[in-house]
Amino acid sequence: MPLPFLTADRAFDATTEDVALPFDDHDHWRRPYRPGPWRVAAAALLLLLASFVLLAAVITAAAGAVPGAALCLGLAALGIAVALRMLRMGTWVSRHGVRRVSLLTTTTVPWNQVTAVRTVQQPVRWLGLPRTVQGQALLLVRRRGEPLPLLTDHNADFLSRAVAFDRSADTVEAWSDEYRPA
Known part of the structure; x- marks a missing residue:
């Protein structure tokens, strides 16, 4: 079963590094990087746990x-839903704007509300935990409101993958x- 939200489109493979916007249809929301x-490991472990809980449900139902x-x-359905949401988390772009998907919320900012998108050096959260380390963040500066961090080089997508962070930020x-x- 194909999971289109799990992988970025093939347009971001190594053959198209010189093309910034390699898509024919810019109206669809796309994540410009792979998870x-x-x-992926956290989602896989959660799905593994959910499979054991489903097995427990079958055994419990057979026992009456x-x-x-x-x-x-x-509980298994909740675990599966959280794992799928974890795989959808990240930054998505389209012709309409930029979308930041987190575990419980989604923030969409139209391009006409954006004043700048820039990479800055600042303290960033390590794997989304409260601990902060010095790193890079891609910030979206809105006309009104605080800057929205889109990507960091220490989150679950880019930890120890500096080249992937630079490419995605670009x-x-x-x-x-x-x-x-x-």
Whole structure:
């Protein structure tokens, strides 16, 4: 079963490094990078745990404890939903704007509300935890409101992948240059 949200489009493979916006259809929301190994590993472990909970639900239902089986089924469904949401987390771009997807919220900013997209050196959260380290962040500066961090080089997608962070930041900046009003 193909999972299109798991991988970036093939347009971001090594054969198209000189093309900033390699898509024919810029109306679809696209993530300009592949999910990092930390994010994929966490989602895989959560799905593995959900499979064991589903097995427990089947065993509990076979034993005749329907409320316990329903509880196990609900916990497994919650685990699967969280794992899929973890895989969707990140920055998505289209002709309409930029979208920052987190575990519980999604923030969409139209390009006409963006004043700048730039990479800055600042303290960033390490793997989304409260601990901060010095690193790079791609910030989206809005007309109103605080800057929105789109990418950091220490999150689950780019930890120990500096080249991928630079390439993704450049791609998001290229989308901004293309669609942000001058």
